Amino acid sequence: MTSESAALANHNGKMVEEIVQTLLPELQYVGKNLDAVYHERPLEIKSCQRTCHRSDRGRGERSGRFWFRADQDKVLKEEDGFYALVVHDKGNLCFFYLTEARLLLKDFSGAMTVSWRTIARRVL
Template identity: 35%
Template sequence: MSRTLSNTTASRNGKAVEKSLLQYMGLSHEQSPVDSTLEGHPLEIKSCQMQIIDSHNSNHRRSGRIVFEPEQHRYLLEHGGIYAFVVHVNKVVHHTRMIRADLVKLPDFSCNRSVPWPTARGWLS
């Protein structure tokens, strides 16, 4: 599978997983910098595949990555927001975690930043 096709599939699967989580939580998608609001706090859902094919890796696989957008992250920080991380395999959820945005350990960044999901899981300990 080409990297472009893999990214397209990941994006489509991510949108489906995010929609399912909003539905499960009884929330609606909002047209704002983030996905929704949970108990008055902005909520951004980030999802990724548990593992993806990566021909540049020696074992041809690697952990999926959560992509952070600087504008969303700043918005969440300024408004006491929350991230929901969802790790799935072909849209079947395997892990979910929620974390306050101020606990996400990212350096200052001005363009999208991706982090392997096991790294994000470590922020919760």
């Protein structure tokens, strides 16, 4: 990751946290291993850009991807938590979905990325 992409990721993360706090006013942001508490249950905010440049080709785009960590997913499932899923395009909200963690992913280890379009098909 370059310093430019790290700065963009940091900016996007803060922007998305503000969007989610606006959409879910009851949210209590804690910003530790998990982002927040919502109705006394843990919540993790996941976001991605609607499209991004393909890294495997010189040109073209692909759908953005959510990045999931197994340690967070396990805690969310054990504590009946939520994922807040946000897709944005240059700061504009394109997709928002609040889902219970137990309904979203099968168990996995390490980390995984999943296209937001694949996630949308699972939750809609």
